Amino acid sequence: NIPDIVVGRLPVYLRTLELMAGEGREVASSQELGARLGISSAQIRKDLSHFGEFGKQGTGYNVAFLRRQLEQILKVNCVWPVVLVGAGYLGHALASYNGFEHRGFRIVAVFDSDPAKIGNRVSPSIVVEPVSAIGETLQRCQCQIGMIAVPAEAAQKVADTLVEAGIRSILCYAPITLNVPAHVRVEYIDPVIHLQHMTFYLRQGCDE
Amino acid sequence: NIPDIVVGRLPVYLRTLELMAGEGREVASSQELGARLGISSAQIRKDLSHFGEFGKQGTGYNVAFLRRQLEQILKVNCVWPVVLVGAGYLGHALASYNGFEHRGFRIVAVFDSDPAKIGNRVSPSIVVEPVSAIGETLQRCQCQIGMIAVPAEAAQKVADTLVEAGIRSILCYAPITLNVPAHVRVEYIDPVIHLQHMTFYLRQGCDE
Ligand SMILES: NC(=O)c1ccc[n+]([C@@H]2O[C@H](COP(=O)([O-])OP(=O)(O)OC[C@H]3O[C@@H](n4cnc5c(N)ncnc54)[C@H](O)[C@@H]3O)[C@@H](O)[C@H]2O)c1
Ligand SMILES: NC(=O)c1ccc[n+]([C@@H]2O[C@H](COP(=O)([O-])OP(=O)(O)OC[C@H]3O[C@@H](n4cnc5c(N)ncnc54)[C@H](O)[C@@H]3O)[C@@H](O)[C@H]2O)c1
Structure with a gap:
């Protein structure tokens, strides 16, 4: 083990x-x-x-x-489909991020709750869909991995929706800790962890 | 040690x-x-x-x-000024990210090379400045930390500019490995590291 x-x-x-x-x-x-x-x-x-x-x-x-x-x-000698919730600034950046494909991942769908964003193209292959389409999309693509790029106050509800629709792993960019069942793994993208790692080594101080 | x-x-x-x-x-x-x-x-x-x-x-x-x-x-009982290079989708998201302040960091300036972006407001307190202003800004704010949110092909040159202007720590979001002098620390935000951590635990496979 x-x-x-x-x-x-x-x-x-x-x-x-x-x-x-x-x-x-x-x-x-x-x-x-x-x-x-x-x-x-x-x-x-x-x-x-x-x-x-x-x-x-x-x-x-x-x-x-x-x-x-x-x-x-790590089971990445293949390509895992990933869904993304949140088509704002960060969601746009993620949808066109080209660091995924040759390392085992591909975003196959992007969801948002804002009618002004639904139907927008966020990459050559992806048009934003409504949150209501999450369940059927996860079924169709057998997708087990979701990414969250919505505001902190919306993140828990989005996680609940993903979990209910069958997601097993969540990568959360929002600055909040999610509550999920024991069978679901959550990882966080937290730039402050890296910044604090670096300040340990800095000599000159900063403002109070 | x-x-x-x-x-x-x-x-x-x-x-x-x-x-x-x-x-x-x-x-x-x-x-x-x-x-x-x-x-x-x-x-x-x-x-x-x-x-x-x-x-x-x-x-x-x-x-x-x-x-x-x-x-x-970790020296975060104070607020470290941070500069950001890149005012695209990711840069916008970072400029308005509210996960920094109460944990010791504040973005004080954002730079971009695109004339169409220079002068744009990206947060209540920040207007995009030209890359040519990096040196004087770093001097003025005594800033030791920089974040890179530009395309991979531009990231090394941006790192060189930051290092030359006196930066000591870089948080790089671009999917590329930077070359910097030994006295400069670089950390990477790499979502794939977290995604691969999660696929280790997934049972059902993925497409070839
Ligand atoms: N970890 C990091 O490195 C990092 C960096 C920048 C931003 N962030 C975080 O990423 C998140 C998004 O930032 P942003 O700048 O793109 O914000 P944004 O406001 O531009 O975009 C958020 C999007 O989420 C959508 N949304 C809101 N509630 C929703 C819901 N219930 N279901 C589906 N979609 C919903 C909105 O319609 C909007 O399109 C924020 O939580 C921010 O704090 C994290
Ligand atoms: N690590 C992550 O989680 C993550 C997620 C999404 C995107 N990214 C990466 O972040 C970077 C930015 O993504 P984006 O979607 O915001 O791209 P974008 O094209 O929307 O923005 C890039 C910005 O950088 C500016 N720029 C280009 N060259 C420059 C230079 N030499 N000096 C100053 N500014 C310069 C451009 O004018 C543009 O405004 C990319 O490298 C992308 O791969 C990382």
Whole structure:
């Protein structure tokens, strides 16, 4: 049984391997991976050992091989359909975000409650639909993943609608904590977590 | 010397304590913190022990006290000025994001290279300025933190401009890895990391 904190690091390892593959690198030591990530090489080897013996002592890891292993473990050697609720500024940005496709995800539908937005095109392939269409759309695309890009005060109700329609995973951009049943996973995009990580290292202060 | 991987968890602990304080909670055991976060109580106690003896054996942590300690450690008992480059869809969403202020950050300026956007108001207090104004603005506000919300192909050049003007920390939303000098920290907002964390747990597959 893999600790969730380990699972959370695997996509970061995968992203680093994608970068190294793009640089033409064929082999990577755990030391180099660790240096790139600010994680100890021991931690990386320990994390990966949960899944198999992927590296050679003294040689390191084959980049292409380890990348394929992680893609399989994370189940992203395929394309997951994702729905998005909220077609405002952030929703527009997400609908045209091209960082999803080659890493296993595709937004297949966008929903909004504002009549002025329903029917608008937000990307070459997506027109905004009404929230009332969420249930049938999730059924049709067998979609298990939803993203929330609505104001904080609307986010819980949107989550309830998604959960009721069968969603299993939610990525929430709104600055609020969602209540969901135990079988539903929620992750948050919280820029402040990253900003506070960075201020730890800053010397000069800031205003009271 | 605190491992960076520990530093990265502190803002998450702080966010959880803020939530608990909002629920009126006065005391929190490491078990409860761990359960809320999917992190072992041992890991939490070990992480916090780097900074002091904050809890009582058998009692747990005083929520308000621990929260203040973490705010001090992360230096967010004050408001850091932040600049933003990119006033497109994402930039608009960030300029009006109200999740920053009470957690230690305020966007004080927004820059863009598009003449059609310069001069536009993106929030009650912010009008878009030209990229040429970055240097003088950073000087005036003593700002050490920048956010990048421009297309991937423009992000490296924008980072170079920010670094040259004295920025020490960059939060990058663009799907690209930045090259910066060793004294500059970069963090990425990468939704795919979170989505891949979630697909690990999904049973039903997806399309090839
Ligand atoms: N985490 C981050 O990095 C980050 C960054 C910027 C903004 N945000 C957050 O993203 C959210 C959206 O920001 P924005 O600037 O796009 O706001 P916006 O006001 O431009 O867009 C919100 C959209 O949600 C729609 N909406 C409201 N209630 C709805 C409902 N019940 N069902 C369906 N649609 C509904 C609105 O009609 C609107 O189109 C906000 O919560 C904001 O705080 C997060
Ligand atoms: N990480 C995430 O969660 C996430 C989500 C959505 C979008 N994004 C990314 O955010 C970025 C912005 O997305 P968007 O939808 O707002 O795009 P957009 O095209 O609406 O806005 C980009 C803005 O950047 C400006 N710009 C371009 N080059 C510039 C330069 N050299 N200097 C200053 N400004 C410049 C443009 O004039 C434009 O206003 C993209 O890289 C996108 O991939 C990230």
